[in-house]
Amino acid sequence: MKCEDRKLKKLTDIKKGHQVLVSEIAGGRGLKSRLNAMGVIPGTSLTVISMNGGPAILDVMGTRLMLGRGMARKVLVQQL
Amino acid sequence: MPNLLREDEKSTSSSDSSTHQLTVALAGNPNSGKTTIFNLITGARQHVGNYPGVTVEEVRGVCKFGQTRMDVIDLPGTYSLTAYSAEELVARQVLTEGKPDVVVDIVDASNLNRNLYLAIQIMELQLPMVLAFNMSDVAASQGLKFDLDMLQQRLGLKIVPMVGNKGTGKDDLLSAVTETTRQAETATGSLPNYGEEIERELVELQKAVEESALLTDLPPRWIAIKLLEGDSDIREKLAHTELADLADKAAQRLESELGDNPEALLADRRYGFINGVCREAVQSTVESRRRVSDRIDAVVVSRILGLPIFLGLMYLVFQLTFTLGGPPMEWIEAAFGWLAVTIGGLWPTGSESLLRSLLLDGIIGGVGGVLVFLPNILFLFLAIAILEDSGYMARAAFLMDRLMHKIGMHGKSFVPMLIGFGCSVPAIMATRTLESRKDRLVTMLVVPLMSCGARLPIYALIIPAFFPSKWHGPMLWIIYLIGIALAVFCAWFLKKTVLRGETPPFVMELPPYRLPTLRSVLTHMWNRSSAYLKKAGTIILGISILLWAMQQWPGLSATQVGEFETMRTAIATDSSLDESFRDLRLEEIDFAEAEATLQSSLMGRVGSVLEPVLKPCGFDWKISTAMVGAFAAKEVFVSQMGIVYSLGEEQDEESEPLREKLQANYTELQGFCIMLFCLISAPCMATIAVTKRESNSWMWALLQLAGLTFLAWVVTTAVYQAGQLIT
Numbered sequence: 001m002k003c004e005d006r007k008l009k010k011l012t013d014i015k016k017g018h019q020v021l022v023s024e025i026a027g028g029r030g031l032k033s034r035l036n037a038m039g040v041i042p043g044t045s046l047t048v049i050s051m052n053g054g055p056a057i058l059d060v061m062g063t064r065l066m067l068g069r070g071m072a073r074k075v076l077v078q079q080l
Numbered sequence: 081m082p083n084l085l086r087e088d089e090k091s092t093s094s095s096d097s098s099t100h101q102l103t104v105a106l107a108g109n110p111n112s113g114k115t116t117i118f119n120l121i122t123g124a125r126q127h128v129g130n131y132p133g134v135t136v137e138e139v140r141g142v143c144k145f146g147q148t149r150m151d152v153i154d155l156p157g158t159y160s161l162t163a164y165s166a167e168e169l170v171a172r173q174v175l176t177e178g179k180p181d182v183v184v185d186i187v188d189a190s191n192l193n194r195n196l197y198l199a200i201q202i203m204e205l206q207l208p209m210v211l212a213f214n215m216s217d218v219a220a221s222q223g224l225k226f227d228l229d230m231l232q233q234r235l236g237l238k239i240v241p242m243v244g245n246k247g248t249g250k251d252d253l254l255s256a257v258t259e260t261t262r263q264a265e266t267a268t269g270s271l272p273n274y275g276e277e278i279e280r281e282l283v284e285l286q287k288a289v290e291e292s293a294l295l296t297d298l299p300p301r302w303i304a305i306k307l308l309e310g311d312s313d314i315r316e317k318l319a320h321t322e323l324a325d326l327a328d329k330a331a332q333r334l335e336s337e338l339g340d341n342p343e344a345l346l347a348d349r350r351y352g353f354i355n356g357v358c359r360e361a362v363q364s365t366v367e368s369r370r371r372v373s374d375r376i377d378a379v380v381v382s383r384i385l386g387l388p389i390f391l392g393l394m395y396l397v398f399q400l401t402f403t404l405g406g407p408p409m410e411w412i413e414a415a416f417g418w419l420a421v422t423i424g425g426l427w428p429t430g431s432e433s434l435l436r437s438l439l440l441d442g443i444i445g446g447v448g449g450v451l452v453f454l455p456n457i458l459f460l461f462l463a464i465a466i467l468e469d470s471g472y473m474a475r476a477a478f479l480m481d482r483l484m485h486k487i488g489m490h491g492k493s494f495v496p497m498l499i500g501f502g503c504s505v506p507a508i509m510a511t512r513t514l515e516s517r518k519d520r521l522v523t524m525l526v527v528p529l530m531s532c533g534a535r536l537p538i539y540a541l542i543i544p545a546f547f548p549s550k551w552h553g554p555m556l557w558i559i560y561l562i563g564i565a566l567a568v569f570c571a572w573f574l575k576k577t578v579l580r581g582e583t584p585p586f587v588m589e590l591p592p593y594r595l596p597t598l599r600s601v602l603t604h605m606w607n608r609s610s611a612y613l614k615k616a617g618t619i620i621l622g623i624s625i626l627l628w629a630m631q632q633w634p635g636l637s638a639t640q641v642g643e644f645e646t647m648r649t650a651i652a653t654d655s656s657l658d659e660s661f662r663d664l665r666l667e668e669i670d671f672a673e674a675e676a677t678l679q680s681s682l683m684g685r686v687g688s689v690l691e692p693v694l695k696p697c698g699f700d701w702k703i704s705t706a707m708v709g710a711f712a713a714k715e716v717f718v719s720q721m722g723i724v725y726s727l728g729e730e731q732d733e734e735s736e737p738l739r740e741k742l743q744a745n746y747t748e749l750q751g752f753c754i755m756l757f758c759l760i761s762a763p764c765m766a767t768i769a770v771t772k773r774e775s776n777s778w779m780w781a782l783l784q785l786a787g788l789t790f791l792a793w794v795v796t797t798a799v800y801q802a803g804q805l806i807t
Contacts, residue, residue, distance in 0.1 A: 052383050
């Protein structure tokens with residue numbers, strides 16, 4: 001049960017319209033710092049606005065962020 | 081100790097009651113409306129774009145408020161104050177070294193949490209600060225309600241609600257600024273607590289910083305935080321290995337204790353603090369935000385339609401540029417033609433006055449040739465301004481990122497390259513929006529390969545001279561494609577060799593679509609076009625005169641002139657020739673003399689010296705001479721060929737006689753090689769000059785010059801030699 005709850009997914013596996021909780025950013029310092037500054041830190045909830053094979057568009061605290069697929073893959077999330 | 085010094089400064093400045101002099105720094109996130117507020121309080125007319133990162137360098141202005149004179153510095157928009165990008169470093173440098181009396185942090189009220197993240201980092205610098213809640217009308221319409229009193233109390237800062245683009249809140253902001261300086265000690269806000277473990281390490285580090293007697297008046301706590309974050313810039317500046325070691329150890333301890341690196345931990349705590357502050361003070365009622373923008377984006381950046389829409393829009397931009405630019409170009413040409421005739425008419429016909437020649441051939445010819453492209457440039461920049469202001473450019477940069485990334489470039493590089501089709505000078509200036517210096521340099525170096533407007537007359541001269549009319553369009557298209565392909569190759573090559581480095585992660589805020597305002601679009605268009613005009617007015621004018629002089633001196637020796645004279649008199653007095661044939665012979669002698677004059681002139685000599693070098697490309701001394709002229713400005717090539725072929729000085733790309741001459745003297749292959757060489761070779765002087773200025777180093781400018789010329793030689797030689805084998 002508990003294991004199931006904690007299951008992390010890549011952000012790229014989340015469908016449009018779903019809300020998720022950021023668990024981890026599995027990237028380099030540059031990416032982490034940049035995402036942190038833009039409000040994507042472990043514990044933030046964000047909504048996927050677009051995930052169609054191209055760049056990901058996310059709703060983070062009311063603003064729209066575009067994230068390249070390569071980067072979105074490094075954002076590990078928990079589905080709510 | 082450092083604190084004492086600060087207070088001294090403050091008290092001297094505030095005890096002077098007649099006129100105050102204050103330095104105010106404007107900070108804020110990209111797209112928070114910072115530049116709008118800068119313009120509002122200083123009355124300046126900086127361009128405001130709906131494209132994150134319009135301001136990269138600090139911009140200064142002055143503002144008077146009552147008895148106070150404020151020097152206002154507009155900082156680049158940043159999300160944070162780390163050392164990862166040029167904008168952040170510039171902003172940080174102004175805040176730490178420029179010693180502003182007050183910082184005004186422009187906060188997009190409709191996106192409070194993220195905007196406060198920057199505010200907190202400025203607070204940690206212990207600078208007196210005022211928060212300007214911009215776009216408070218938008219926030220209200222989105223159903224956000226702020227308890228300003230509570231926010232002010234929690235943050236310990238003054239907050240002024242504003243609507244920058246409507247001009248409200250200006251006086252409130254300015255009086256808050258003056259008040260803040262009076263109570264500077266208490267206006268630095270209340271700082272977040274980072275929690276037991278981190279605070280413990282921070283206190284230790286802070287103590288070490290204080291004891292190490294560094295020659296800096298930065299707040300020790302801030303230095304401690306930055307050291308703990310592993311900030312490369314601070315470590316470099318302090319150059320203190322012991323402190324760095326201490327910080328590394330502390331970071332390791334925290335990482336094993338809390339399971340994450342300090343940078344992430346600190347970011348997390350800052351957001352925690354912000355959430356705590358906002359929880360009670362901000363109420364959100366409606367969730368209907370940005371629906372329209374999202375719907376547009378669902379189409380515009382979708383995988384299937386994204387690229388076609390982008391390509392379609394680009395096609396439209398070029399179509400508009402050339403069709404709308406056509407008629408005004410003719411007007412400008414006509415105006416310069418009229419000017420040349422009028423000024424030329426001041427002298428009797430056949431006059432060999434030097435002044436007349438300088439005015440007509442040197443100045444009017446040279447500058448006129450450049451100004452003719454102004455309409456094209458204006459329309460191109462207008463289109464780009466509309467795309468930027470509407471918010472589309474941010475999407476386009478993102479769409480292009482997928483492609484650009486493959487060659488190691490950044491999506492944002494594509495905007496300068498697009499502008500490069502107009503003119504390389506503003507294009508190189510537009511590279512300022514790129515965050516990493518390496519990416520910026522790569523883009524700068526390859527931008528001249530995007531065939532600019534000035535090269536068009538060369539193609540327009542050559543293509544009809546050598547190719548059948550059904551090939552005109554495709555030929556032009558091929559030339560442009562070769563330029564793009566070479567730019568891609570060079571960028572890839574540079575990224576693999578001299579400018580190796582990680583491309584920074586592409587994370588970009590998507591601004592909501594906005595209807596561009598006329599004023600903003602026009603300002604934008606004008607700022608870029610004036611860079612081009614300045615080039616015409618200064619460099620091109622100077623070079624035109626220089627080139628003209630190089631063609632005049634040194635003339636033929638008296639004996640050579642005498643020889644031509646004797647030939648002339650011999651024919652004129654030869655009664656066996658009939659009249660029309662005699663005129664023809666005389667004309668031939670005139671041509672021969674003009675050619676000899678040019679060959680003996682400095683310009684001709686340079687061309688002759690270059691001939692052996694350019695021979696493998698299929699060029700003779702005449703083409704070589706014209707290539708030298710093309711270095712001043714590409715389009716000079718055309719008028720230069722006209723002069724070389726002694727067809728009178730007013731040759732342009734529409735001139736049939738020049739085309740016939742070219743056809744008679746060169747092969748198709750040589751014609752193609754001329755275009756190829758002009759496309760690739762050394763960009764014009766103005767480009768080199770602007771590259772030097774923007775890269776802040778002669779090395780890169782000279783590398784661009786030498787590298788591109790070498791590339792042009794190699795490619796053209798290869799094509800010419802291969803072509804000769806085939807034919």
